[in-house]
Amino acid sequence: MDPILVAASEGNTAQLQSILDQDPDAIHVRHPDTSASPLHYAAESGSIEAVELLLTNGHPWNEVTNDHKTAAEWALGKGHQAVWDRLLQEGIRVEMLLALLGKPDAMEYDDETKQKLVDAGQVDVSDFLNKKLTYTDGLLVDEDGNGVMMNWEGPLMERHAAVIAPTPGLSVLNVGFGLGLIDTFLQDAKPAKHTIIEAHPDVYAKMLADGWDKKAGVKILFGRWQDVVEELEVYDGIFFDTFGEDYDALKEFHELLPNILSETGVYSYFNGLAGTNIFFHEVSCAIAEADLQDMGIETKIEKINMRDLGDEEWDGVRRKYWSLPIYNLPVCKFAM
Ligand SMILES: C[S@@+](CC[C@H](N)C(=O)[O-])C[C@H]1O[C@@H](n2cnc3c(N)ncnc32)[C@H](O)[C@@H]1O
Structure with a gap:
């Protein structure tokens, strides 16, 4: 597995910081089979600190895996309620900010995520x-x-x-x-x-x-x-x-x-x-x-x-x- 995903899965904040210091783009690494992100692994580890570090370094809060699961659900799956609460708070904060700034649609996803949602059966109902x-x-x-x-x-x-x-x-x-x-x-x-x-x-x-x-x-x-x-x-x-x-x-x-x-x-x-x-x-x-x-x-x-x-x-x-x-x-x- 990619080193940033390993560090995230261990909740290893020192290692995460060192990887991101050397290569800020490592934040975009995804698991090649599942599309799980560093945030998914950090959330699943239960480490609020690792989650916080990734969010601070610009990791999106709303990434989904190929089977449409968010990092918050990976956290809850392991009983990490505090991580779920932190990600919920982040989602609300970001979406409200976007709405205040007049950005389109409160739940705007990137193109890849949109495609996943379309694949999952969410379709265009305009017209x-x-x-x-x-x-x-x-x-x-x-x-x-x-x-x-x-x-x-x-x-x-x-x-x-x-x-x-x-x-x-x-x-x-x-x-x-x-x-x-x-x-x-x-x-x-x-x-x-x-x-x-x-x-x-x-x-x-x-x-x-x-x-x-x-x-x-x-x-x-x-x-x-x-x-x-x-x-x-x-x-x-x-x-x-x-x-x-x-x-x-x-x-x-x-x-x-x-x-x-x-x-x-x-x-x-x-x-x-x-x-x-x-x-x-x-x-x-x-x-x-x-x-x-x-x-x-x-x-x-x-x-x-x-x-x-x-x-x-x-x-x-x-x-x-x-x-x-x-x-x-x-x-x-x-x-x-
Ligand atoms: C989900 S159904 C409503 C079901 C209803 N609550 C019931 O108990 O059967 C949505 C309805 O809203 C209508 N609709 C969609 N957009 C509308 C709009 N902008 N203004 C008024 N009606 C609209 C649709 O044609 C459709 O009949």
């Missing part, structure tokens, strides 16, 4: 609104086979609905109809007003075919939420779950909340942020929480145990977008 959608039993997919909404999310939608509409007679807003799961649960809660924003023409056609425009209290705003902002009112409960949009879009929606969520209202969103990697998920959740906090909104997380979805659940779907054992359901309210 989503021009793609034909198909409803099959309990599934909404686009023409490339990307799952837009899946039935396994039903229990989550039931809980999200209960959180934003705990009593009858409220005024609620849902952004993104999909399979209409949350809207069906919201109807059960008998809201006085139930507004739904939906952008895709095929989904809108299905809503009309199923008579959603005739249901009590329902108002459909057909268009991208970005384009119907002027028509929004103030709501007691708001839920957001679109498709093909990145964190910047979610953040942009969050910035509307002070104008559209009532003082005592509850907001929640589908928390699929980096839903296939526990470490990136935790970094993303912390950033979303901090961004909401900036607007005076407090987030409490309800932890929901997920059943193992198994491969058959993803039959006919190209991109597995969730694989974590716990779902962090956000319950957001203005701080009193």
Whole structure:
């Protein structure tokens, strides 16, 4: 193995420093078979000092191996919670700094990492609104086979609905109809007003075919939420779950909340942020929480145990977008 990987795996900071003093580019050495980085080995060794030294010398915090594992996961795999915590803190710090500096996308990866994510099935969903959608039993997919909404999310939608509409007679807003799961649960809660924003023409056609425009209290705003902002009112409960949009879009929606969520209202969103990697998920959740906090909104997380979805659940779907054992359901309210 390359000397820097050996030194990192031994947590040998003196040796690491000496190698980097002689050749600063050694920070870029990766294991030829797995792409594991010096940070992976240092994290696995449990040496905070070695991790710190590598970060100080410019090692990225978010490198992944060929099987998409981060250094933090290698640390946790060996029970090194303190190393996990340190890397989590670093991820949050770097991503917030990038966001402050106006760098694109809070989770921007280098080209090689991006390719690994594409190989892992994460695909380009731009141009989503021009793609034909198909409803099959309990599934909404686009023409490339990307799952837009899946039935396994039903229990989550039931809980999200209960959180934003705990009593009858409220005024609620849902952004993104999909399979209409949350809207069906919201109807059960008998809201006085139930507004739904939906952008895709095929989904809108299905809503009309199923008579959603005739249901009590329902108002459909057909268009991208970005384009119907002027028509929004103030709501007691708001839920957001679109498709093909990145964190910047979610953040942009969050910035509307002070104008559209009532003082005592509850907001929640589908928390699929980096839903296939526990470490990136935790970094993303912390950033979303901090961004909401900036607007005076407090987030409490309800932890929901997920059943193992198994491969058959993803039959006919190209991109597995969730694989974590716990779902962090956000319950957001203005701080009193
Ligand atoms: C994941 S599905 C929503 C599923 C829904 N929560 C349910 O319970 O069935 C996402 C929906 O958001 C819609 N959508 C995507 N981008 C949108 C946007 N910018 N504005 C409004 N709707 C959008 C999609 O067409 C799709 O119907």
